[in-house]
Amino acid sequence: MLSIQNIAKSFDALQVLEDLSFEVRDGEFVAIIGPSGSGKSTLFQLIGGVASIDKGAILLNEGDIQQKRGTIGYMPQQPSLLPWRTVLENVTIVEELQRKPNTERAKIWLKKVGLESFIHAYPHELSGGMQQRVSFIRAMVSDKPILCLDEPFSALDEFTRLEMQAWLLSIWEEYRKSILFVTHSIEEALFLADRILILTKRPASIKKEMIVPFARPRQEEIRHSTTFTALKQQLFTYLQEEKGDVYAD
Numbered sequence: 001m002l003s004i005q006n007i008a009k010s011f012d013a014l015q016v017l018e019d020l021s022f023e024v025r026d027g028e029f030v031a032i033i034g035p036s037g038s039g040k041s042t043l044f045q046l047i048g049g050v051a052s053i054d055k056g057a058i059l060l061n062e063g064d065i066q067q068k069r070g071t072i073g074y075m076p077q078q079p080s081l082l083p084w085r086t087v088l089e090n091v092t093i094v095e096e097l098q099r100k101p102n103t104e105r106a107k108i109w110l111k112k113v114g115l116e117s118f119i120h121a122y123p124h125e126l127s128g129g130m131q132q133r134v135s136f137i138r139a140m141v142s143d144k145p146i147l148c149l150d151e152p153f154s155a156l157d158e159f160t161r162l163e164m165q166a167w168l169l170s171i172w173e174e175y176r177k178s179i180l181f182v183t184h185s186i187e188e189a190l191f192l193a194d195r196i197l198i199l200t201k202r203p204a205s206i207k208k209e210m211i212v213p214f215a216r217p218r219q220e221e222i223r224h225s226t227t228f229t230a231l232k233q234q235l236f237t238y239l240q241e242e243k244g245d246v247y248a249d
């Protein structure tokens with residue numbers, strides 16, 4: 001579905017990505033972890049078409065999406081909701097820009113995620129976790145073939161973060177939309193993903209790929225299994241080899 005082929009990207013003399021290749025298949029949940037500053041956000045900018053690659057190709061369902069905006073669903077680290085718009089109006093904004101808002105579908109989604117009594121509320125009336133749900137639903141209803149989530153839970157407190165991980169899994173396991181998920185948390189990647197891509201330090205390419213062996217639907221208990229602990233240690237070692245910041249949590 002999404003195919004990143006040998007891409008390279010520099011900002012002036014700073015080479016950020018080099019010969020980076022990977023794929024995300026239809027319905028797959030892929031997590032990316034890597035050292036700080038290795039170029040994860042840059043990668044999303046390239047996939048989202050807001051920056052241009054120097055070399056290589058970015059294909060979505062075999063079509064070239066280089067510098068094409070609006071082909072992926074995107075959820076940023078901060079919810080980025082417009083404070084003067086209600087929850088419902090925030091969810092429909094992407095479609096409004098494309099002149100085809102589907103208010104009914106947005107309402108159905110908000111109901112599905114327990115926000116039906118908040119559709120006319122403003123962002124400041126919601127908790128951080130609720131705001132992230134709205135942000136996620138906005139990306140979902142834009143109905144793109146793949147969702148790119150850039151550290152979506154990193155600003156949340158630990159308890160809300162664990163809740164949001166379970167929440168995301170329950171939605172994803174029902175709908176199986178392709179997800180590319182950047183995180184700094186090894187544990188989050190292991191709990192959520194089918195496959196984890198580990199980046200090298202800058203200029204980043206793929207250092208390793210790990211297939212996550214846990215069955216779906218995922219159960220909380222896997223976090224306490226010996227396999228989970230062993231894989232966590234393995235991932236930690238890979239990241240230490242790249243001398244990035246610390247990722248164990």
Ligand SMILES: Nc1ncnc2c1ncn2[C@@H]1O[C@H](COP(=O)(O)OP(=O)(O)OP(=O)(O)O)[C@@H](O)[C@H]1O
Nearest residue numbers: 011012014016034035036037038039040041042043
């Ligand atoms: N528009 C830009 N112009 C110049 N340099 C940039 C630009 N965008 C990013 N960079 C540089 O590219 C490098 C990679 O940045 P990026 O934000 O993609 O890394 P990251 O892996 O997402 O970092 P983090 O893990 O800390 O969020 C950094 O050194 C950053 O300063």
